Amino acid sequence: KAGVTQTPRYLIKTRGQQVTLSCSPISGHRSVSWYQQTPGQGLQFLFEYFSETQRNKGNFPGRFSGRQFSNSRSEMNVSTLELGDSALYLCASSLAQGSTEAFFGQGTRLTVV
Amino acid sequence: SQQGEEDPQALSIQEGENATMNCSYKTSINNLQWYRQNSGRGLVHLILIRSNEREKHSGRLRVTLDTSKKSSSLLITASRAADTASYFCATDVYNNNDMRFGAGTRLTVKP
Numbered sequence: 001k002a003g004v005t006q007t008p009r010y011l012i013k014t015r016g017q018q019v020t021l022s023c024s025p026i027s028g029h030r031s032v033s034w035y036q037q038t039p040g041q042g043l044q045f046l047f048e049y050f051s052e053t054q055r056n057k058g059n060f061p062g063r064f065s066g067r068q069f070s071n072s073r074s075e076m077n078v079s080t081l082e083l084g085d086s087a088l089y090l091c092a093s094s095l096a097q098g099s100t101e102a103f104f105g106q107g108t109r110l111t112v113v
Numbered sequence: 114s115q116q117g118e119e120d121p122q123a124l125s126i127q128e129g130e131n132a133t134m135n136c137s138y139k140t141s142i143n144n145l146q147w148y149r150q151n152s153g154r155g156l157v158h159l160i161l162i163r164s165n166e167r168e169k170h171s172g173r174l175r176v177t178l179d180t181s182k183k184s185s186s187l188l189i190t191a192s193r194a195a196d197t198a199s200y201f202c203a204t205d206v207y208n209n210n211d212m213r214f215g216a217g218t219r220l221t222v223k224p
Contacts, residue, residue: 004155033211043201043214056211088153092212101146102203102212106155 002027004093004105012111018079021108025072025093032074033102034066037088046089049074050096078110086112119202119215127223132189134218136202139183144205146212147176147187149198156201159187194224 005024013019025032033056034046045058049068066076078085088109092102120135136145144163148156160176162169162185168177175188189196199219203212 006155035212035214042216043203045211045213048211056207058211090155092156101158101161103158104148104156107153109153 004091004103006089006091006105006108008108009106010109010111012113013081014113015081015083017081018077019081019110020075020077021089021091021110023074023076023091023093023105025074025091026103029093029095029103030072031094031096031100032068032072033092033094034074034076035090035092036060037090037107038086043090046076081112083112086110119200119218121218122216123219123221125221125223126192128192128194130192130222132192132196132220132222134187134200134220136185136187136215137183138185138202138204138213138215140204140206141180142204142206145178145185146203146205147174147185148201148203150201150217151198159200189220192220192222194222196220197222 007022031050033048035043037043047066048056052068063079068074088107090107091105094100094102118137126132146161147159150156160169160171162176162178173190178185199217201214201217203214205212
């Protein structure tokens with residue numbers, strides 16, 4: 001069974017640009033969550049999608065958005081990039097909501113210059 | 114916001130020794146999961162323990178949960194150099210996959 005696949009693995013963008021990251025969950029998993037990891041703030045929850053609907057959202061500005069497609073694949077978008085958005089963005093896949101193991105992809109390393 | 118606090122922040126041991134990491138959290142939880150991360154890569158799922166469970170084992174790993182003290186511990190027995198990584202606990206408060214992570218424990222196992 002293939003694991004969680006995130007693309008691209010590495011990305012360099014300029015301030016003010018926008019970026020789209022992609023996550024393909026484990027086959028059969030319907031929940032996809034996104035996290036931002038930085039040295040200063042650690043791992044922080046961005047949002048979670050289940051059955052194409054955003055169910056939960058963390059404390060991030062509206063520049064961070066996402067969506068989920070009918071095949072459970074998810075994308076997150078960050079507009080008007082800031083230097084502080086440089087981070088490792090991790091996607092987690094779960095079978096369903098609540099009390100199930102969450103499996104992570106390798107992440108997308110975003111650098112904003 | 115972070116929910117869990119791992120202790121210690123860093124731990125250095127010799128191969129073959131046991132490593133114990135602790136995690137404390139602030140609010141009631143539905144489950145707690147432990148993860149391993151190698152140098153800025155993805156997180157590897159180790160164990161999930163539910164709020165009504167007290168102990169779980171998986172190979173050389175043993176996790177305990179004390180909901181009265183709002184704490185959990187991860188024990189790695191007979192450690193190996195390959196166990197060198199950062200270890201995180203994550204709590205699911207609302208049973209909705211919104212997991213709150215601690216800052217992690219950096220474990221170094223010397224050969």
